[in-house]
Amino acid sequence: MMDIKEIVKPENLVYGKSELLIDTIMHYCPGCTHGVVHKLMAELIDEMGLQEKSVGVAPVGCAVFAYNYIDIDWQEAAHGRAPAIATGISRLNPEKFVFTYQGDGDLASIGAGEIIHACNRGENILVVFINNGIYGMTGGQMAPTTLEDMVTSTTPCGRDVDLNGYPLKMTELVAQLPGTSYVTRQSAQTAPAVRKCKRALKKGIRNVLDRKGTSFVEVVSTCNSGWKMSPAKANKWMEENMFPYYPLGDLKDGEKGNPVSNN
Amino acid sequence: MAKVRGAVVVDTEVCKGCELCVESCPEGVLALHLEVNSRGYHYSYMKNPEACIGCANCGVVCPDTCITVYRVKL
Amino acid sequence: MGELRLMKGNEVLAEAVIRCGCDGYFGYPITPQSEIMEKLMERQPWTETGMVVLQAESEVAAINMVYGAAGTGKKVMTSSSSPGVSLMAEGISYIAGAELPCLIVNVQRGGPGLGTIQPSQADYFQSVKGGGHGDYKMLVLAPSSVQEMNDFVDLAFELAFKYRNPAMILTDGAIGQMMEKVELSDYKKRWTEEEVVEKNGSWATTGKPASRQRNVITSLELDSDKMEQNNLRFQAKYRRMEAEEQRYEAIQCDDAEYIFVAYGTSARVCQKAMEIARDKGLKVGLLRPITLFPFPKNIVKELAPKVKGFLSVEMNAGQMVEDIKQAVYETQIYRKVEFFGRMGGIIPSPGEVVDALEQKLIGEEK
Numbered sequence A: 001m002m003d004i005k006e007i008v009k010p011e012n013l014v015y016g017k018s019e020l021l022i023d024t025i026m027h028y029c030p031g032c033t034h035g036v037v038h039k040l041m042a043e044l045i046d047e048m049g050l051q052e053k054s055v056g057v058a059p060v061g062c063a064v065f066a067y068n069y070i071d072i073d074w075q076e077a078a079h080g081r082a083p084a085i086a087t088g089i090s091r092l093n094p095e096k097f098v099f100t101y102q103g104d105g106d107l108a109s110i111g112a113g114e115i116i117h118a119c120n121r122g123e124n125i126l127v128v129f130i131n132n133g134i135y136g137m138t139g140g141q142m143a144p145t146t147l148e149d150m151v152t153s154t155t156p157c158g159r160d161v162d163l164n165g166y167p168l169k170m171t172e173l174v175a176q177l178p179g180t181s182y183v184t185r186q187s188a189q190t191a192p193a194v195r196k197c198k199r200a201l202k203k204g205i206r207n208v209l210d211r212k213g214t215s216f217v218e219v220v221s222t223c224n225s226g227w228k229m230s231p232a233k234a235n236k237w238m239e240e241n242m243f244p245y246y247p248l249g250d251l252k253d254g255e256k257g258n259p260v261s262n263n
Numbered sequence B: 001m002a003k004v005r006g007a008v009v010v011d012t013e014v015c016k017g018c019e020l021c022v023e024s025c026p027e028g029v030l031a032l033h034l035e036v037n038s039r040g041y042h043y044s045y046m047k048n049p050e051a052c053i054g055c056a057n058c059g060v061v062c063p064d065t066c067i068t069v070y071r072v073k074l
Numbered sequence C: 001m002g003e004l005r006l007m008k009g010n011e012v013l014a015e016a017v018i019r020c021g022c023d024g025y026f027g028y029p030i031t032p033q034s035e036i037m038e039k040l041m042e043r044q045p046w047t048e049t050g051m052v053v054l055q056a057e058s059e060v061a062a063i064n065m066v067y068g069a070a071g072t073g074k075k076v077m078t079s080s081s082s083p084g085v086s087l088m089a090e091g092i093s094y095i096a097g098a099e100l101p102c103l104i105v106n107v108q109r110g111g112p113g114l115g116t117i118q119p120s121q122a123d124y125f126q127s128v129k130g131g132g133h134g135d136y137k138m139l140v141l142a143p144s145s146v147q148e149m150n151d152f153v154d155l156a157f158e159l160a161f162k163y164r165n166p167a168m169i170l171t172d173g174a175i176g177q178m179m180e181k182v183e184l185s186d187y188k189k190r191w192t193e194e195e196v197v198e199k200n201g202s203w204a205t206t207g208k209p210a211s212r213q214r215n216v217i218t219s220l221e222l223d224s225d226k227m228e229q230n231n232l233r234f235q236a237k238y239r240r241m242e243a244e245e246q247r248y249e250a251i252q253c254d255d256a257e258y259i260f261v262a263y264g265t266s267a268r269v270c271q272k273a274m275e276i277a278r279d280k281g282l283k284v285g286l287l288r289p290i291t292l293f294p295f296p297k298n299i300v301k302e303l304a305p306k307v308k309g310f311l312s313v314e315m316n317a318g319q320m321v322e323d324i325k326q327a328v329y330e331t332q333i334y335r336k337v338e339f340f341g342r343m344g345g346i347i348p349s350p351g352e353v354v355d356a357l358e359q360k361l362i363g364e365e366k
Helices: A033-047 A062-067 A082-092 A103-111 A112-121 A170-175 A191-207 A231-245 B020-024 B057-061 C009-019 C034-043 C059-070 C081-095 C124-128 C146-163 C175-176 C191-200 C224-244 C264-279 C297-306 C320-331 C348-365
Strands: A013-015 A052-057 A075-077 A097-103 A124-131 A180-187 A214-220 A249-253 B004-008 B028-034 B042-046 B067-073 C002-007 C026-028 C052-055 C074-079 C101-106 C139-141 C164-171 C178-181 C249-251 C258-261 C286-290 C291-293 C310-315 C336-341
Touching: A033 A062, A033 A097, A033 A124, A033 A191, A052 A062, A052 A082, A052 B042, A062 A075, A062 A097, A062 C034, A075 B057, A082 A097, A082 A112, A082 C026, A082 C052, A082 C059, A097 A191, A103 A112, A103 A124, A112 A124, A112 A214, A112 C059, A112 C258, A112 C297, A124 A170, A124 A191, A124 C026, A170 A249, A170 B020, A191 A214, A191 B057, A214 A231, A214 C348, A231 A249, A231 B020, A249 C191, A249 C224, B020 B057, B020 C059, B057 B067, B057 C052, C002 C146, C009 C034, C009 C146, C009 C175, C026 C034, C026 C059, C034 C052, C059 C074, C059 C081, C059 C101, C074 C081, C081 C101, C081 C124, C081 C164, C101 C146, C124 C164, C124 C291, C139 C146, C146 C175, C146 C224, C146 C336, C175 C264, C249 C297, C249 C336, C258 C264, C258 C348, C264 C286, C264 C310, C264 C348, C286 C297, C297 C310, C310 C320, C310 C348, C320 C336, C336 C348
Parallel strands: A052 A075, A052 A097, A097 A124, A124 A214, A180 A214, C026 C052, C026 C074, C074 C101, C101 C164, C139 C164, C258 C286, C258 C310, C310 C336
Antiparallel strands: A013 B067, A180 A249, B004 B067, B028 B042, C002 C178, C139 C291, C249 C286
């Protein structure tokens, strides 16, 4: 029988914390997808040697403190305005890797105008869009992406589409815009899904470095506090309820200038 | 008989006991400890260390990046 | 002697922006200031100095583009007119809270609401008292000629960077649209990337090298003790502006018994009104605030003991008059402070200003 101490040696390390992830306890709830996606961004910026080139734009919402977790320069945006801020940074600093990190309340509701126009101009940025169908930080209210009949604190009887309209598919919308070159929908609930999501984010970053226009990576996520489920149950609920409405996969992978999917 | 052996080290103070690592482990290595850390969370630990193959699934899915994974070829 | 031209105020401002080494302009069309972006687009400064000019989808987006670009330590600006500046109020508050230097130009029109496209000074309060949420101040410069539309651009940027604070040029549709002779400034080079890092690398998001901590541009601080410290730091900065940056022009104030106080277009009207009044034998001077924040209250306090009263002449319902009253109050001596103004896009005539002087200040004395 091999002793654990003989395995736990630096030369045997296969998975550890990226140096760009700051040594602090994240404020997120247990099991929150934000932690996973933060980790992926930190790993990629680290692995691709982009620390000195990167400027992140943090949203308003649960990820408002993203700048406390990844060791790069950051700007904190007003609610929904991250794509405009990223535009300002990127236009004046075209050699930088600029990305926004936004939730569904931020991106799909109050910032719907800014994201559409940034994508339509083909701003050379990566947009990381965390869609968990709810407002997490303010306490679980309905988001534009909340599913029909889904219970939130402002739809206590479930989302009534006659009253509140329909769940908004932002990713399908921006895929129609000629300014985007890569539009994909991912998830991060299992190890294979996380690995796939990382490949998608990497492609998005590559596209920014290659000045290919806007890359848009949605990550269908959970909000187990807002959904009032355990993390494991939330993952299952997401697979059963979110994925049919928000199907995973690439919507567009091509060149700027094409209005529709060409994959 | 497995050709590899793995081991995971959990930073128990950072762990929030979300249990996603337990769910992701193909070999049933991990479980939540009956004890809690200083913030009151049941932390993850290797309940069946001999079964670990060092696949790193637990580390990959961990939202708090509190799992380090090691592997040796036998 | 610089290059002499006959130009429109708005166009001169655009020209001055290019010449002062500005790195970026983000704007949205609105009357009566659209010539600024039109002139910039026509001049294509990106081919000449490398300056970026971008038409945003809204004023909200424009001011946030300014936030992002200013956060990288570069010289950036926007321009708009009253309703558009209201839309920018959110972004301006964030810019002030994150302590970013930038230039915002407001070519005022009459309000409230959609109001009129004719000139106005009704955004005085919005500009000098805050405008958005939270306790913040902007440096506010008020040009009263096309020449000053040129000169104040460089000054505004200089002050903005000196204090890491948004600066505003507050003008109106009359000065924006008026043509006058102007001596254009000489070209200044844009800062190189190295100069930006050298000047502003201690706080700007220029990309984190191993040699420094990461820079974060934010106005957020959930810890109340720390947030109060931030506010105290801001207030100390605003007091320093008040101590060091009061600017004004005093015209024939030495022997004056009555003082017109007016800025921008209404100061031009008052200059003529002063001539008419002097022809009538009335000893009238003109105090023209150049900085509206900080308000030049020291000169008001200095003049107060020597004069019989002040008449604030504004194109609004009476806003700056409150700052004059405050300054006079601080002298602890009583002097009359009256107000005359027109609203809705009307520019007062010199004659009615003299009438107001006689009725409101002199009349009651008799």
